[in-house]
Amino acid sequence: MRVYLDNAASTKMDKRVIDAMIPFFLEKYAVPSSQFTHTYGLEVKDAVDEARASFVERIGGKHPEEIIFTSGGTEANNLAVKGVAYANMDKGKHLITTQVEHNSVLNSFRRLEEEGFEVSYLPVNENGIVDMDVLTRCIKKETALISVQYGNHETGTVQDIREIAKLSKEKGILFHTDAAIAWPYLPIDAYNWGIDLITLSPHKFYGPKGIGILFVKKGTKIKKVLDGGFNEFNLRPGTENTPAIIGAKKAAEIFSKEDVDRILLLKKRLIRGIETTIKHVEYNGSKEHSLPHIANLTFKYIEGEAISLRLDFEGIAVITGSACYSKNLQASYILLAMGKNHEQAHGSIRFSLSKYNTEEEIDYTIQKTGEVVSDLRKLSPLGREDEE
């Protein structure tokens, strides 16, 4: 059996998304900015405008021009963080984010630090959640931007972005949320919640790769970070990836709440199955405030890359936060920020589900995880006191 449980990395595209995209490769291949010179361009422009209107409606925006299409979530995050920082230097050069953001957010802030900005990286508690009091204390009159992710890509922990947006609004600070892994699994309501910028990533919800979305509330001061033409309301130059834009729209349209409910049941089945059949397992993150499709567990006394490779031999795809597995040989900065020690990060495994997973696959995963963990623990010199 083959079981793909790395859906937080990327999902299988829905066939209906591919079908919607194909005409934009074969027939409607003109660029939308050619609208004033030929009908080919106008047709595509109309379709792209429809996609913009569709996304605006789904995330609680008001104006189609608030949707900026980029090459992916990474570029959207770069544009949000750097674009807002550069455009609001008259207000101040202090910025706030968290220690558990995606690298595209964290490294954008680090770049700004090199350029003379001051950045506060908020700590999180043992469940990965930002403390509102700490955030409030970090705010200065020079703070120009607060950027806090909606959900965490590694642990699934969800932040209270409504409260953070409210606080940002009260203090007159722009608020960006990276919702790349969270939306549309969780709802978002830009205007009603008071969010100025939102990052979305369609390949996380059965859409195509190579397309990201940045919602920029009308009137938000932001500067483009890539130089080129005047595309995307002069915020993001480059030829629009029209097939992917259309695919993203289709993916959002067909995304179903029923699928999310079913995924959540599968996730609960997986966690319960593992926790009841395998000893010495720790859940990483908040069970209560959690994305429906991500679970992160530490299997004590053994190493994560060994677990994931053995699971791969059994046809199961997962990832680990172990240092051995990472390219920089550092354990997961997210788990460490949550106060987990290196030992806990060492044996951590992320299971991330999709609508394509079945109960049979989950039961197979529980069984094989049990066998693999048991095998590896037989090799381990650690934690054997209670077994001997």
Next chain:
Amino acid sequence: MYPEIVREHFTHPKNVGKIKNPTVTGSYSMPNLAKAIFYFLIEGGVVKDIKYQIAGCPFAIAVCSILSEYAKGKNVKELKNIKLETLEQFFEIPEEKEECINLSLKAFLDGVKNA
């Protein structure tokens, strides 16, 4: 990414476990938990039996198994000269895995140095 010999020894590690009354033992730990312990039974300067326990990644596990097979029947003096490069006769060493491989090698050498 994983050479065939590494996959094989990782999947079916040989000589796993402890020796009840070992002649010498050697161990090495890393701050991240990873730990290896080797148990040697030595008679007349020759390794008669060798076992190990390991909490580590696939390369660390495989290297324990490969070293245990390599050491059996060999003179301890010869084993003291083993270096990281010695393992290149078995597989090409990826730079990013040197630390993991060294975990097992250092535990092994910690044992043979006292033999």
